[in-house]
Each structure stands twice: as C-alpha cells, then as structure tokens.
Amino acid sequence: MRPTSLPAPSPPSLPDVVEIAATAWSSAERPALRGHLDEGCAVALRSAWSASDSAAMADAVLSARERWTSDFGGEQFSLGSAFYTHLETGRAAEYFARCAASDALVESVLPGAQSATRALFAQLVGARVRARRGFGGPGVHVFPAGSKVARRGGVPHWDVEGLAPEHLSRQRDALSLVVMLQPPSKGGALRLWDACWDGRDEPSSSALRSPRRDVLSGSGDAVLLSSYRLHQIRPFTGRIDRISITAHGVEVDPGVWELWF
Numbered sequence: 001m002r003p004t005s006l007p008a009p010s011p012p013s014l015p016d017v018v019e020i021a022a023t024a025w026s027s028a029e030r031p032a033l034r035g036h037l038d039e040g041c042a043v044a045l046r047s048a049w050s051a052s053d054s055a056a057m058a059d060a061v062l063s064a065r066e067r068w069t070s071d072f073g074g075e076q077f078s079l080g081s082a083f084y085t086h087l088e089t090g091r092a093a094e095y096f097a098r099c100a101a102s103d104a105l106v107e108s109v110l111p112g113a114q115s116a117t118r119a120l121f122a123q124l125v126g127a128r129v130r131a132r133r134g135f136g137g138p139g140v141h142v143f144p145a146g147s148k149v150a151r152r153g154g155v156p157h158w159d160v161e162g163l164a165p166e167h168l169s170r171q172r173d174a175l176s177l178v179v180m181l182q183p184p185s186k187g188g189a190l191r192l193w194d195a196c197w198d199g200r201d202e203p204s205s206s207a208l209r210s211p212r213r214d215v216l217s218g219s220g221d222a223v224l225l226s227s228y229r230l231h232q233i234r235p236f237t238g239r240i241d242r243i244s245i246t247a248h249g250v251e252v253d254p255g256v257w258e259l260w261f
Contacts, residue, residue: 014211015039016041017041017192018033018039019046020046022045041225042223043124043223043224044217046221048179048222049116050220054182055181058182058243061079061110061181064109069085071085074147076141079105079106079139080106080137080138081102081136082141082246082261083136083261088161099134099135103136110140113138114137117179118130118131121259129258132259135261138247138261140244143184143242143243144241145184152235153234154233156230156232157231158227158228158229158230159174159176160174160228172252174226174227174250175249178223179220180218180219180220181243183217184236184240185238186236188233188235188236190232191233192214192225192230192231193212194212197228227250248261
C-alpha cells in the first residue's frame with residue numbers, strides 16, 4: 001500500500017481589509033476606525049471625500065504639472081516634497097530646507113487639502129493631530145500612465161523612513177493614510193503583505209511569499225494602514241495617471257499624533 005499523504009498545512013491567512021462606507025460611518029457616532037486595524041490588515045473608508053471634489057483636485061494637480069517634483073528619474077512625481085524620495089536620493093537637506101515652500105506650493109494648488117487630510121486622519125484615529133515640526137505636510141504622489149511603476153508595479157516597502165530612532169526603538173504606533181484623487185483606468189491596487197518591518201531595509205523573500213491582500217481605491221476612497229506593514233502599488237494600464245494624497249503619522253504621546261509627507 002502507498003503511504004497516505006497528508007495535505008500540507010494551509011498558510012496563515014492575512015486578515016481582510018475592513019471596508020466601511022463613509023455615509024454609514026458619518027451617520028453613526030463617528031467612532032475612530034483605528035481600532036479596526038486589530039481585526040484587518042487595513043481600513044478602507046469608501047467615499048471619504050466626494051468623487052467630484054477628488055476629481056477637481058486631480059485636475060488642479062494635472063494643471064500644475066510644471067510645479068511637480070520629479071523623483072527617481074521621472075518614475076514618479078510629487079506635488080510637495082516627499083521625505084522618503086529625498087532621503088533615498090541623497091537630498092534630505094534639500095527636503096528640510098524646502099518644507100515651508102513645499103507646504104505653500106500644495107496650498108496654492110490645492111487650497112485646504114492639507115488641513116482636510118489632517119482632519120480626516122484625526123477622525124480616523126480618534127486623536128489630536130498636529131503638523132510635525134520641521135517636516136512638510138501632506139502631499140500628492142503622481143504615478144504616470146505608462147511609467148515604470150505602471151508597467152511593473154512599485155517597489156515593495158515599508159513607510160518607516162521618516163520615523164525617528166526613538167519611534168522605531170519603542171515601536172511607536174505609526175500609520176499611513178492614502179486618499180485616492182484619480183485612480184488609473186485598470187489596476188493600481190495597493191498590495192498588503194502579512195509581513196511587518198523587522199529592522200531590514202529590504203523585505204526578505206519569505207516576506208514577499210507571505211499571504212497578501214489587494215485593495216482597489218476609487219476616487220475619494222481613503223486607505224489607512226500600519227506604516228510597518230509591507231505594501232506595494234500594483235501595475236496598472238490605460239492612459240490615466242494614478243494620483244493620491246499621502247500622509248504619514250506617528251503617535252508621539254497618548255492621544256497626540258504628528259503628520260508629515
């Protein structure tokens with residue numbers, strides 16, 4: 001007789017993305033959604049901002065193309081200075097020197113967008129949120145149609161570059177918020193892995209083989225995830241750029257968060 005082969009044990013499953021409609025959330029007592037990260041790998045607040053407002057903001061960003069910052073040789077662009085792109089390209093000093101100008105630029109193109117992003121973050125975490133001193137406020141990422149990211153997807157990464165050594169050593173709660181202004185024609189999901197930052201700059205092969213979830217965002221949808229969770233922008237097709245507002249936050253004291261881009 002042949003020995004009976006036992007099925008291989010199933011890998012642990014990654015919790016689903018917790019999806020909540022903004023209309024249902026706003027009609028309740030507006031409880032903070034941060035707690036849902038204990039049960040899901042991310043929280044997707046659908047229609048956090050209206051599709052029409054988001055489309056108008058995307059149009060304003062596109063109209064200000066000459067004011068974008070080119071990053072990684074034109075693989076992606078930003079409106080406002082993003083810390084991680086400057087750090088990874090040896091321009092950190094330039095980032096800190098231009099923070100005030102960066103905020104003024106974002107405000108001139110998207111009046112009120114930074115304060116609206118901070119307000120949304122505060123509602124999501126149920127805490128007080130303030131700008132991080134010396135850093136730029138929320139800004140915009142543009143991933144052009146047909147670019148390297150569109151063809152191959154973004155680099156799998158964690159959002160820990162802006163965290164101070166004290167934040168990392170104490171494992172301070174840190175969250176990333178992405179609000180979609182203009183989704184691409186097809187694809188461009190945010191992929192989340194069952195892998196968190198372990199002190200290494202690059203994810204291991206086992207981390208990239210861990211269970212994963214993809215979350216697609218429509219115009220005005222907001223996604224909140226742990227900055228320590230491995231994630232990536234998936235490839236996308238079509239002629240429409242992928243445009244989103246991003247903010248990173250860390251809890252510096254109980255009930256007090258600081259935000260930057």
